[in-house]
Amino acid sequence: MAENTSQADVDLELDRIVHEPARLKILAYLSAVKSADFVFLLSRTGLTYGNLSSHMSKLEEVGYIEVEKEIKDKRPHTMLSLTDKGRTAFEDYRKHMLDLLGNG
């Protein structure tokens, strides 16, 4: 019984940073490109400006994404990309979910 519980704990050991749906979406989109700007993620994830901003900060804080801010055509422009650590965390999470839920 104790062994079963321990196995269940291991199975449910998900990366809470990645597990949050909005952040998972951001990471999924970034995993499909080399980098993307803030407006792209805004249009694709359906998040509000403030929400996306706050999730972006959280992901940057843990080192999963890299954020580059620049001034382009006299406007602030933000490019985001996955770091190696972020890519590994996302891939691990995907594998974990596939193991838990299967392929279909």
Next chain:
Amino acid sequence: MSYQLDMKEIERQVYLSYSEDGLVDIAIGVVITAWGLMLMMKPTGLIGLIGLLGLGIWYIGKRTITIPRIGVIEPSPKMERRLTNLAVFLFVAGLVVFGGILLSRAAGNTLVSDYSLGILGLVLAAGVALLAYLLNAPRIYIYALILLVSFAGGEIIDKSITTFDAFAFSVVLGGGLIMISGIVVLVRFLRKYPRPQMEA
């Protein structure tokens, strides 16, 4: 829906950002229509500028319409490979076809000479179909079919009608259809993605 299917959908959405605005459609339509009009009016010296016209429309549209609305991405190495393969294919196919037509004409092959524009249409259609495949955009397959029909059909009709340039008319019609479809896609895009008020 499986977990894997969701990832496929995300990849599809990323590819969609290249074609969702209809600018590729409009650029193809304008180039084909302009080429047909020039064949009708015979200012052949301007033909070299047609490609630049399409490229200009696409580039200016991307910068002023698309990027402020849905942002910009740097393609992944996989996407870059696919887009490079398309460019190489189109370049090589163009060389092979033009070279082949010129050689066949020089060798006196009347079949190739008689249907050289139809053959050109076939290659254009193959290139556009490949573009549709690479961009995951099913409507672009229909453009490939329109191009094939307007070039091959136009050339066949042209041989039986002598009162006007049926081939040029058919090309203008095909290009016009593609252009109108592109404009419809662009209007839908503008409605779906209004310009965001705040940018970062």
